[in-house]
Amino acid sequence: MSPVANGRLLFNEVPEGYPVPGKTTVYDESSKIDLEKVALQGGFLVKVLVLSIDPYLRGRMRHVEIATYIAPFAVGEPLANFGVGVVLRSESPAVKSGDHLYGIYPFVQYTVQNDAQAFRVIDNKLDLPLSAYIGVCGMPGETAYYAWKEYASPKRASCTSWVAPSDIADRLFTQGDVVFVSTAAGPVGATVVQLAKADGLKVIASAGSDDKVAFATSIGADVAFNYKTVSTRKILEKEGPINIYWDNVGGETLEAAIEYAGKGARFIECGMISAYNTKTPYGVANLINIIAQEIHIHGFVVSSLRSKYVEEFYSQFVPRVASGDIKYKEHLVRGLENAGEAILDVQSGKNFGKCVVVVAEE
Amino acid sequence: MSPVANGRLLFNEVPEGYPVPGKTTVYDESSKIDLEKVALQGGFLVKVLVLSIDPYLRGRMRHVEIATYIAPFAVGEPLANFGVGVVLRSESPAVKSGDHLYGIYPFVQYTVQNDAQAFRVIDNKLDLPLSAYIGVCGMPGETAYYAWKEYASPKRASCTSWVAPSDIADRLFTQGDVVFVSTAAGPVGATVVQLAKADGLKVIASAGSDDKVAFATSIGADVAFNYKTVSTRKILEKEGPINIYWDNVGGETLEAAIEYAGKGARFIECGMISAYNTKTPYGVANLINIIAQEIHIHGFVVSSLRSKYVEEFYSQFVPRVASGDIKYKEHLVRGLENAGEAILDVQSGKNFGKCVVVVAEE
Numbered sequence: 001m002s003p004v005a006n007g008r009l010l011f012n013e014v015p016e017g018y019p020v021p022g023k024t025t026v027y028d029e030s031s032k033i034d035l036e037k038v039a040l041q042g043g044f045l046v047k048v049l050v051l052s053i054d055p056y057l058r059g060r061m062r063h064v065e066i067a068t069y070i071a072p073f074a075v076g077e078p079l080a081n082f083g084v085g086v087v088l089r090s091e092s093p094a095v096k097s098g099d100h101l102y103g104i105y106p107f108v109q110y111t112v113q114n115d116a117q118a119f120r121v122i123d124n125k126l127d128l129p130l131s132a133y134i135g136v137c138g139m140p141g142e143t144a145y146y147a148w149k150e151y152a153s154p155k156r157a158s159c160t161s162w163v164a165p166s167d168i169a170d171r172l173f174t175q176g177d178v179v180f181v182s183t184a185a186g187p188v189g190a191t192v193v194q195l196a197k198a199d200g201l202k203v204i205a206s207a208g209s210d211d212k213v214a215f216a217t218s219i220g221a222d223v224a225f226n227y228k229t230v231s232t233r234k235i236l237e238k239e240g241p242i243n244i245y246w247d248n249v250g251g252e253t254l255e256a257a258i259e260y261a262g263k264g265a266r267f268i269e270c271g272m273i274s275a276y277n278t279k280t281p282y283g284v285a286n287l288i289n290i291i292a293q294e295i296h297i298h299g300f301v302v303s304s305l306r307s308k309y310v311e312e313f314y315s316q317f318v319p320r321v322a323s324g325d326i327k328y329k330e331h332l333v334r335g336l337e338n339a340g341e342a343i344l345d346v347q348s349g350k351n352f353g354k355c356v357v358v359v360a361e362e
Numbered sequence: 363m364s365p366v367a368n369g370r371l372l373f374n375e376v377p378e379g380y381p382v383p384g385k386t387t388v389y390d391e392s393s394k395i396d397l398e399k400v401a402l403q404g405g406f407l408v409k410v411l412v413l414s415i416d417p418y419l420r421g422r423m424r425h426v427e428i429a430t431y432i433a434p435f436a437v438g439e440p441l442a443n444f445g446v447g448v449v450l451r452s453e454s455p456a457v458k459s460g461d462h463l464y465g466i467y468p469f470v471q472y473t474v475q476n477d478a479q480a481f482r483v484i485d486n487k488l489d490l491p492l493s494a495y496i497g498v499c500g501m502p503g504e505t506a507y508y509a510w511k512e513y514a515s516p517k518r519a520s521c522t523s524w525v526a527p528s529d530i531a532d533r534l535f536t537q538g539d540v541v542f543v544s545t546a547a548g549p550v551g552a553t554v555v556q557l558a559k560a561d562g563l564k565v566i567a568s569a570g571s572d573d574k575v576a577f578a579t580s581i582g583a584d585v586a587f588n589y590k591t592v593s594t595r596k597i598l599e600k601e602g603p604i605n606i607y608w609d610n611v612g613g614e615t616l617e618a619a620i621e622y623a624g625k626g627a628r629f630i631e632c633g634m635i636s637a638y639n640t641k642t643p644y645g646v647a648n649l650i651n652i653i654a655q656e657i658h659i660h661g662f663v664v665s666s667l668r669s670k671y672v673e674e675f676y677s678q679f680v681p682r683v684a685s686g687d688i689k690y691k692e693h694l695v696r697g698l699e700n701a702g703e704a705i706l707d708v709q710s711g712k713n714f715g716k717c718v719v720v721v722a723e724e
Contacts, residue, residue, distance in 0.1 A: 059654075068654040069625075250649060263431075272650045283645020287612060288634045290661035292421075292430040297659035299652035 003032035009107035009339045011073040014063050018277045018347055021340030024061060025079065033110050035088060043114030044090035048105050049362060051083040052134035053342045053355040058276040069301050078106040082139050084122060084130045086362055092116050100124065102133050107339060109359060126322035135187045135354035136328035137318045139302060143270060144191035145317050146305035151268050151298040152244050156200030177243035180204045180236065182253050184221060185212035187328065187354035188270060192246045193221050194326050204239050206232060208349045219327045227253070236260035250274045251282035258289045267297040277347055329353030365394035371469035371701045373435040376425055380639045380709055383702030386423060387441065395472050397450060405476030406452035410467050411724060413445040414496035415704045415717040420638040431663050440468040444501050446484060446492045448724055454478050462486065464495050469701060471721060488684035497549045497716035498690035499680045501664060505632060506553035507679050508667035513630045513660045514606050518562030539605035542566045542598065544615050546583060547574035549690065549716035550632060554608045555583050556688050566601050568594060570711045581689045589615070598622035612636045613644035620648050623655045631661040639709055691715030
């Protein structure tokens with residue numbers, strides 16, 4: 001069999017604002033690979049099947065001088081992110097041909113990898129689509145699950161006396177926490193909504209379209225609204241104060257959450273997409289409320305919490321997805337050549353559900 | 363004995379910006395009190411000796427519609443804050459004539475109180491000046507001590523091998539945390555500086571005059587600077603990254619601390635004096651760094667931590683003050699009629715050391 005084209009999505013230049021397909025990234029088919037003969041050198045050849053498009057990727061599209069928690073993409077090289085691939089050939093004792101591997105891949109159709117430890121074999125006895133393993137059962141789901149466990153400290157509603165007459169019972173009823181979840185239709189936010197409902201909390205959910213709002217409601221949000229047409233402040237004033245805020249957006253939404261935070265509120269800082277594509281992020285001016293309301297704000301990166309929760313995640317949470325207890329929604333984009341557009345869609349909120357690039361069928 | 367004048371500092375109107383003596387507050391001597399005959403109704407008559415002037419008082423000078431953790435001052439009524447007074451007469455079994463009581467007093471020369479539980483008898487076997495009990499041994503000292511204990515999680519420098527040759531020992535030496543303390547010459551900040559040094563940390567201290575900087579150095583700060591003449595960002599860039607930030611100022615200083623925070627840094631949000639006297643607080647635009655650096659921000663109010671630490675504070679910390687182990691500096695203002703000016707001085711940073719109004723000698 002002669003060499004085949006190995007399509008790649010390359011990082012071409014650092015964007016000023018939003019990443020522009022064909023400019024920030026370019027799809028390239030000039031590279032060839034001989035699938036039968038390519039040297040493995042003790043490693044394994046993987047056919048990439050699905051790749052995840054996540055908001056955080058924008059943070060890697062930066063100049064090398066700026067240091068942060070994750071390395072920038074190198075200009076001229078493929079982007080990289082979580083994906084699932086199938087092993088075509090292997091010289092590694094740890095993986096075998098036909099194995100499905102979850103881990104970080106370059107944005108290519110075929111890749112030779114040598115560190116089996118960096119991947120997780122997906123046995124998929126639960127019969128989930130492979131795409132789920134980069135979404136609700138992958139990094140975004142891990143993000144929601146780990147940080148909710150670590151930082152939310154949810155206080156559920158309780159009733160100290162079930163036998164009292166109803167008028168008394170009302171008074172003995174302790175209200176549970178109120179949680180506000182931004183980007184509630186995305187893979188992280190939607191999972192948080194469901195974890196919060198499972199913990200018995202009242203959930204306020206914001207999303208950027210009426211379809212997304214309907215989805216947030218369908219998965220249990222008590223109050224869901226389209227932040228583009230309804231004032232976040234008015235909703236929080238009416239439905240708050242909030243005890244937990246899951247932040248995926250930052251900026252004015254964070255400012256509103258601070259304004260309507262209850263005493264001792266926990267803020268889980270997962271993302272700030274409002275700041276990713278601008279050189280002049282919104283300045284939050286009411287931080288003094290952090291003191292008055294004794295707010296605790298926790299920034300986190302999912303990789304820091306992984307070792308503590310990863311086995312619990314796969315053994316306890318993933319089966320809940322397989323059973324249908326936890327719902328999820330996917331936005332499938334077919335073809336690696338369309339990944340640049342998918343990246344822009346995720347930054348601008350055009351996707352509806354977890355954005356997955358289907359690079360190839362198996 | 364005929365009635366005597368009972369001077370009072372009244373809250374006169376809500377200030378727009380800084381509180382103006384004679385306008386925001388007025389000193390009034392029209393009230394009289396008969397010290398021998400005034401009815402106690404089971405309570406006790408106190409001669410107020412010292413009153414504390416603290417930055418947080420500005421937060422009580424607001425319109426009643428604005429809710430926060432502490433009630434606003436009532437227009438036409440005396441201000442109130444922590445102080446020490448001596449009991450002149452008592453009908454309460456809990457206190458006796460001659461007792462010195464620490465607690466919250468109205469800004470008056472004499473007051474009849476009825477809730478002995480709201481006060482703490484200062485036996486003062488340690489022979490500290492009474493003023494110390496409203497400063498380093500009072501609410502400001504409690505503030506520093508409680509929140510440092512609760513939120514700092516200091517990691518001291520350590521050396522895993524003392525017997526290794528010096529060139530190896532250097533490599534085995536684990537660097538301790540770096541803490542940045544704002545308003546480091548004030549009663550809270552100066553106490554934090556000393557707690558941090560006692561925990562073996564490197565301390566960066568900012569203050570608003572060269573005298574204050576010299577004081578911060580004298581109590582152990584490793585790097586002290588005048589933020590009015592030196593760039594906070596440049597200092598933090600050179601001496602950081604910081605692992606702990608004690609915030610008394612907010613605004614641009616907080617933004618700089620976020621910029622130069624190390625991984626997993628703890629921010630202790632004690633005060634934001636930069637925002638107290640303006641209607642347009644500074645907008646902090648780099649909050650995204652909270653995520654990248656996994657910063658934990660804790661807002662707190664001292665009263666919420668009191669029950670957990672108060673006995674430890676009096677039994678363990680106050681003796682360190684009496685022994686001279688913990689240093690402090692006071693700024694004494696004589697006469698209740700000068701309290702309005704003292705309030706303005708504390709808001710604008712003109713005081714040098716804990717501001718105490720000496721209402722009367724005993």
